[in-house]
Amino acid sequence: MTTETDDDDAYSFDSKIYYDDDADPTAIAGKTVAVLGYGSQGHAHAQNLDDSGVDVVVGLREDSSSRAAAESDGLRVETPGDAVAAADIVSVLVPDTVQPDVYENAIEPNLEAGDTLQFAHGFNIHYNQIQPPEDVDVTMVAPKSPGHLVRRNYESDEGTPGLLAVYQDVTGEAHDEGLAYAAAIGCARAGVIETSFREETETDLFGEQAVLCGGVTSLVKQGYETLVEAGYSPEMAYFECLNELKLIVDLMYEDGLGGMWQSVSDTAEYGGLTQGDEIVDEHARENMEEVLEQVQNGQFAREWIAENQAGRPSYTQLKTREESHEIEQVGEELRGLFAWAEEDEESDEEKTEVRA
Ligand code: NAD
Ligand code: MG
Numbered sequence: 001m002t003t004e005t006d007d008d009d010a011y012s013f014d015s016k017i018y019y020d021d022d023a024d025p026t027a028i029a030g031k032t033v034a035v036l037g038y039g040s041q042g043h044a045h046a047q048n049l050d051d052s053g054v055d056v057v058v059g060l061r062e063d064s065s066s067r068a069a070a071e072s073d074g075l076r077v078e079t080p081g082d083a084v085a086a087a088d089i090v091s092v093l094v095p096d097t098v099q100p101d102v103y104e105n106a107i108e109p110n111l112e113a114g115d116t117l118q119f120a121h122g123f124n125i126h127y128n129q130i131q132p133p134e135d136v137d138v139t140m141v142a143p144k145s146p147g148h149l150v151r152r153n154y155e156s157d158e159g160t161p162g163l164l165a166v167y168q169d170v171t172g173e174a175h176d177e178g179l180a181y182a183a184a185i186g187c188a189r190a191g192v193i194e195t196s197f198r199e200e201t202e203t204d205l206f207g208e209q210a211v212l213c214g215g216v217t218s219l220v221k222q223g224y225e226t227l228v229e230a231g232y233s234p235e236m237a238y239f240e241c242l243n244e245l246k247l248i249v250d251l252m253y254e255d256g257l258g259g260m261w262q263s264v265s266d267t268a269e270y271g272g273l274t275q276g277d278e279i280v281d282e283h284a285r286e287n288m289e290e291v292l293e294q295v296q297n298g299q300f301a302r303e304w305i306a307e308n309q310a311g312r313p314s315y316t317q318l319k320t321r322e323e324s325h326e327i328e329q330v331g332e333e334l335r336g337l338f339a340w341a342e343e344d345e346e347s348d349e350e351k352t353e354v355r356a
Helices: 040-051 067-072 080-086 099-110 147-155 174-184 197-212 214-229 234-263 266-279 282-296 299-309 313-323 326-337 341-355
Strands: 032-036 055-059 076-078 089-092 116-119 137-143 162-168 192-194
Touching: 032 040, 032 080, 032 099, 040 055, 040 067, 040 147, 040 174, 055 080, 067 076, 076 080, 080 099, 089 099, 089 174, 116 174, 137 174, 137 197, 162 174, 162 197, 174 192, 197 214, 197 282, 214 234, 214 326, 234 266, 234 326, 282 299, 299 313
Parallel strands: 032 055, 032 089, 055 076, 089 116, 116 137, 162 192
Antiparallel strands: 137 162
């Protein structure tokens, strides 16, 4: 696996951050971008690029249900192969698990020397599931947010923070072109951090497994179960262990851990400071190190690729188990009874709409 960044650099605070003023729009002007896929990221990149004056062609299968959406958004739609043939920059925004297949069938046969392969996540390049030819540039512009926010923040002039990485630069223009692409989708308004494919892929996988998706849901479920098994009401357990998490995370997001500690009571602060490390203890830390090792040595990637090839048996089973957890039934009921329910329904619709 290719290493682009020294380990020493990984968390250094002098990571380069770029803004609109650093970007040269002429690095993308006059070029055609093929956006493959019209899901979460695809619809946002395509429309933002188009609104920024970049020539865009969306690549979708003949039978894709997204064709109508892309066309009614005023975009030109071709098959993935024809879109790649027409493009200078190929933005690969189909799901990571189908990218190798789309690459083999639609991209590789239509790529020309000097073209750019552009990704929003490094998985397939970093784990060698896509091995690009030596005569193309390979870049990544990865907005740090779901697509509907990338679009909404563009329209509201705010922009979305993003990452920029160059894996292969044969033209000598890969970096400037990537930065111009990032600016054209609105990321350089908020800030674009320079990284590598390796760093983006490994930190992203570790983060979602250990903290964001895996760690947090387990913490929530185990807290809930502990209270309910001790005889407390499921409603109280739901509010305490799931609902209030948002309030705490909002405080951390705005002002860091210190901002959160300052806003909660002294009692919450003392109890949290004394007990936090007892709950998520050295054992959890060792588990995290193991998770990181499996990300770094490719074991997780091999497992996930094999799981997909086998038709996702474990994934389906785990998903069903998660959906049938009591906290989900209790939550659905409670969210229907309280004020924030309407807001939730709206954002659910939005999500379905952009991914349909
Ligand atoms: P998605 O699942 O929302 O959309 C994929 C789209 O690809 C579909 O809407 C469809 O138009 C098309 N598609 C699906 N299967 C296809 C097939 N077999 N052949 C051709 N086209 C097909 O995907 P996404 O979440 O936008 O992810 C795209 C890329 O962006 C991935 O590399 C992902 O890691 C990255 N990314 C996603 C997010 C996010 O929040 N969703 C954030 C940053 C980066
Ligand atoms: Mg992520």
